Amino acid sequence: MKVLRTPDAAFADLTDYPFAPHYLEVEVPSAPPMRLHYLDEGPRHAAPILLLHGEPTWSYLYRKFVPPLAAAGHRVLAPDLIGFGKSDKPAEGADYSYERHVAWMSDWLTKLDLRDITLFCQDWGGLIGLRLVAAFPDRFARLVISNTYLPEGESIGSGFDAWRTFSQATPEFKTGRIVDGGCVRGLSSSEVAAYDAPFPDENYQAGARQFPVLVPVTPEHASVAENQAAWAVLESFTKPVVTCFGEQDKVLGHLDAEIQRRIPGAKGQPHCRIEASHFCQEDQPERLVDLILKFIAAQEP
Amino acid sequence: MKVLRTPDSAFAAIRDFPFAPHYLEITDPDEGTKLRVHYVDEGPRDAPVVLMMHGEPSWCYLYRHMIGPVVAAGFRVVAPDLIGFGKSDKPTKKTDYSYARHVGWMRQWIEALDLTRMTLVCQDWGSLIGLRLVAEMPDRFAGVALSNGGLPEGGSPPRAFAIWRAFSKWSPVFPIGRIVNVGAKRALSSAEIAAYDAPFPDSSYKAGARIFPSFVPFENNVAIPDQKRAWQVFEQWHKPFLCCFSDGDPVTRGGEARFIGRVPGTKGQPHCTLHGGHFIQENDPQGFVDCILKVAKL
Numbered sequence: 001m002k003v004l005r006t007p008d009a010a011f012a013d014l015t016d017y018p019f020a021p022h023y024l025e026v027e028v029p030s031a032p033p034m035r036l037h038y039l040d041e042g043p044r045h046a047a048p049i050l051l052l053h054g055e056p057t058w059s060y061l062y063r064k065f066v067p068p069l070a071a072a073g074h075r076v077l078a079p080d081l082i083g084f085g086k087s088d089k090p091a092e093g094a095d096y097s098y099e100r101h102v103a104w105m106s107d108w109l110t111k112l113d114l115r116d117i118t119l120f121c122q123d124w125g126g127l128i129g130l131r132l133v134a135a136f137p138d139r140f141a142r143l144v145i146s147n148t149y150l151p152e153g154e155s156i157g158s159g160f161d162a163w164r165t166f167s168q169a170t171p172e173f174k175t176g177r178i179v180d181g182g183c184v185r186g187l188s189s190s191e192v193a194a195y196d197a198p199f200p201d202e203n204y205q206a207g208a209r210q211f212p213v214l215v216p217v218t219p220e221h222a223s224v225a226e227n228q229a230a231w232a233v234l235e236s237f238t239k240p241v242v243t244c245f246g247e248q249d250k251v252l253g254h255l256d257a258e259i260q261r262r263i264p265g266a267k268g269q270p271h272c273r274i275e276a277s278h279f280c281q282e283d284q285p286e287r288l289v290d291l292i293l294k295f296i297a298a299q300e301p
Numbered sequence: 302m303k304v305l306r307t308p309d310s311a312f313a314a315i316r317d318f319p320f321a322p323h324y325l326e327i328t329d330p331d332e333g334t335k336l337r338v339h340y341v342d343e344g345p346r347d348a349p350v351v352l353m354m355h356g357e358p359s360w361c362y363l364y365r366h367m368i369g370p371v372v373a374a375g376f377r378v379v380a381p382d383l384i385g386f387g388k389s390d391k392p393t394k395k396t397d398y399s400y401a402r403h404v405g406w407m408r409q410w411i412e413a414l415d416l417t418r419m420t421l422v423c424q425d426w427g428s429l430i431g432l433r434l435v436a437e438m439p440d441r442f443a444g445v446a447l448s449n450g451g452l453p454e455g456g457s458p459p460r461a462f463a464i465w466r467a468f469s470k471w472s473p474v475f476p477i478g479r480i481v482n483v484g485a486k487r488a489l490s491s492a493e494i495a496a497y498d499a500p501f502p503d504s505s506y507k508a509g510a511r512i513f514p515s516f517v518p519f520e521n522n523v524a525i526p527d528q529k530r531a532w533q534v535f536e537q538w539h540k541p542f543l544c545c546f547s548d549g550d551p552v553t554r555g556g557e558a559r560f561i562g563r564v565p566g567t568k569g570q571p572h573c574t575l576h577g578g579h580f581i582q583e584n585d586p587q588g589f590v591d592c593i594l595k596v597a598k599l
Contacts, residue, residue, distance in 0.1 A: 015457075018462075018464050019464070020460065063467060064470070066464075066467070067464045067467040067472065068471055068473065068474075070464075071468050071472065287473070289473050
């Protein structure tokens, strides 16, 4: 397996991402060790808030979350998925699978031995993060879920189908422009460049290109059985779960009702829809930080 | 420009700030809005002036332990509240503020009071604004005592500052008193924390405090040409310039290296390192006073 590493110089121009890099080597069967990059701010002994990004972003997506959450006394962790951000990037699309992503993040989570976690997840951050919850339910204290779902081989709507078709057909996969298109507000040119930064050329984009076809939206997809098994755990998960979806997310914004219905811990929680598109972290960072802090505070003794 | 004025009652419970309020009205040169500047003015009117300038997100309450000793040494102490802070008026929109406007507002205030023979005492934004005032009106100033501040002219911000700037932009809450408490490296009393919160009855008063970190001229900020011009003045500045930074301020620690040697007036001065955090006035007010009295001359 050929593995690429984005040179540090590619990130040199970022002015709004002042966080120290942390690295951990993750290992899964039948793949070489990978260097996984993550942010780790705030007091080490505090209960962690885990911020999981999805397609085609990286921890830069959470740059406006980390300082206020850390200042509120929490440990804040934001990893880059393998294939994204400052983490290593296998060069072939076939190097990536849903199960491998879950395994990479499971290895990271257990090596850091994170416990009492508050999870915030969006997009693939949910497809992977909710699988982590199902695999290690005792490590998670509460979940904040935005613009994501855990499909079991069923269609999740024509918006996603259109995106998947585009992602495979487009000759150039312009990451920054794609993120910009998934926001209500317009990103600045430097923000667009920051989303392009992990991918100096298309060789680095195999993981980003592959993600849409890994979503199990037909019975023939891989990981259908694994997601069904995960749902069985989630359907008995009674710790607090709140959804906060974007009104303007045409791809996944309609899936909050199923999560609320199926996870027992979601009952009676202050679910909301906000004025945001798919990348709600860009549209409403202050609102979401406020929601996370209040959600945690509401359950403190 | 819509302007708020913190009601006097917000300050009524403060017990450790016995100084009479003084007010001067200035006019914003762009929009013609009248803005009331509050300042402390203690000591003999004909004595040399020690000008104490506070920064983000404090007000002249920060200098409450230093005003008395400097007056007792024979000086007139003048300590203004920047526009948007303390008992001064507070425009409500972030876009009402800019670095250049802050300098212009305070220049107008100094010229109206016709302050001369001044020793600038400054920290944080008090130095970003105060040093620009020195550069624009060098004849009005006799010396500088600088702590925990500077005159940035581009480049990368320290990591601790960049995180603070992101916090100031994106935090849903902006708890002024607790922010000072964290930066003071000692546990402020609840009354002191309340005194730092007092100027801001609610978030609508905080536009000036919220935007200040974004104005610090790092990277390719709009103010960098102004900063370079100010530095040209300081590279020819021979009057006393003393640095007394803190050892425990993650944002400005070591910042004296940008002044000592480059500003001719730093030569032969008894520069020192004070023990404390960003708000050294809360940690070692007497140490800061001792430094001032080494620069200011009766």
